[in-house]
Amino acid sequence: MTKPPIGGNRTGRKLGQKVKKGKLKASSRRWIERHINDPYVQRAQLEGYRARAAFKLLEIDEKHKIMSGAMRIIDLGAAPGSWSQIAAKVTNSTDDDPKVVAIDFLELDPLAGVHILQLDFLDPSAPDRLMAALGGTPDLVLSDMAAPTTGHRQTDHIRTMHLCEVAAYFAIDVLAEGGHFLAKTFQGGAERELLTLLKQNFKQVIHVKPAASRAESVEMFLLAKGFKGRHPDRPTRPDFNAEDDADMRDDREMAGENED
Ligand SMILES: C[S@@+](CC[C@H](N)C(=O)[O-])C[C@H]1O[C@@H](n2cnc3c(N)ncnc32)[C@H](O)[C@@H]1O
Numbered sequence: 001m002t003k004p005p006i007g008g009n010r011t012g013r014k015l016g017q018k019v020k021k022g023k024l025k026a027s028s029r030r031w032i033e034r035h036i037n038d039p040y041v042q043r044a045q046l047e048g049y050r051a052r053a054a055f056k057l058l059e060i061d062e063k064h065k066i067m068s069g070a071m072r073i074i075d076l077g078a079a080p081g082s083w084s085q086i087a088a089k090v091t092n093s094t095d096d097d098p099k100v101v102a103i104d105f106l107e108l109d110p111l112a113g114v115h116i117l118q119l120d121f122l123d124p125s126a127p128d129r130l131m132a133a134l135g136g137t138p139d140l141v142l143s144d145m146a147a148p149t150t151g152h153r154q155t156d157h158i159r160t161m162h163l164c165e166v167a168a169y170f171a172i173d174v175l176a177e178g179g180h181f182l183a184k185t186f187q188g189g190a191e192r193e194l195l196t197l198l199k200q201n202f203k204q205v206i207h208v209k210p211a212a213s214r215a216e217s218v219e220m221f222l223l224a225k226g227f228k229g230r231h232p233d234r235p236t237r238p239d240f241n242a243e244d245d246a247d248m249r250d251d252r253e254m255a256g257e258n259e260d
Pocket residue numbers: 050051053054076077078079080081082083084103104105106119120121122144145146147148163
């Protein structure tokens with residue numbers, strides 16, 4: 001389903017194009033060149049996706065089957081909307097009976113079958129509003145949230161990792177048993193406490209780097225599969241006693257995944 005783009009393209013645009021030197025800063029010129037020559041950008045245009053990010057989700061799903069059978073999906077940090085486009089399709093969502101709720105503090109153009117909330121996910125009202133709009137329990141929580149860049153790399157990293165953590169707590173609070181959670185994180189992966197918590201609540205926790213995620217980018221995705229369900233004996237906040245056991249499983253699973 002998600003063959004990586006190779007060689008030429010069908011957009012009529014050639015790869016390897018250069019942008020003329022002019023008033024643009026060298027860094028801006030390099031960004032534009034990379035964008036117009038990116039085969040995933042061109043393929044997204046051809047296939048009608050709003051962003052090249054679509055192929056990250058499609059690739060992860062092809063390998064890990066997180067969307068098959070999904071009835072309701074929440075998409076955190078959804079703009080411009082390519083993940084929501086896919087989510088609406090797999091859930092057969094319609095405007096009359098939306099099965100997908102998307103949230104972003106940026107404006108999203110309307111999308112058939114997607115209930116859009118223009119709101120900061122960190123706003124205290126966000127969890128309740130997401131659940132009220134969905135009208136049922138999600139079996140998949142997606143988060144591609146990335147904090148707006150400040151130019152200070154470490155600050156950006158910490159802020160995006162925080163978004164990942166808050167998204168994970170939300171997923172544990174709302175997911176249906178057997179459901180899955182996928183979130184953007186950074187190389188080095190999620191914090192140990194978060195991994196421990198996820199491993200207590202999901203059957204499998206791995207880091208994945210789809211081919212569509214640029215090799216030079218520190219971006220990775222954290223995938224937690226098979227939510228065990230809420231249980232009074234199971235912590236939904238970090239339990240440090242279980243850390244050693246969870247770390248052993250993490251090393252094994254991550255080693256396998258990173259061989260790709
Ligand atoms: C990489 S983009 C998402 C692309 C999207 N998955 C797609 O396929 O079109 C990350 C998004 O996260 C959003 N975001 C970051 N922090 C957020 C927050 N606290 N609340 C809501 N959205 C947030 C940004 O506005 C941005 O649109």
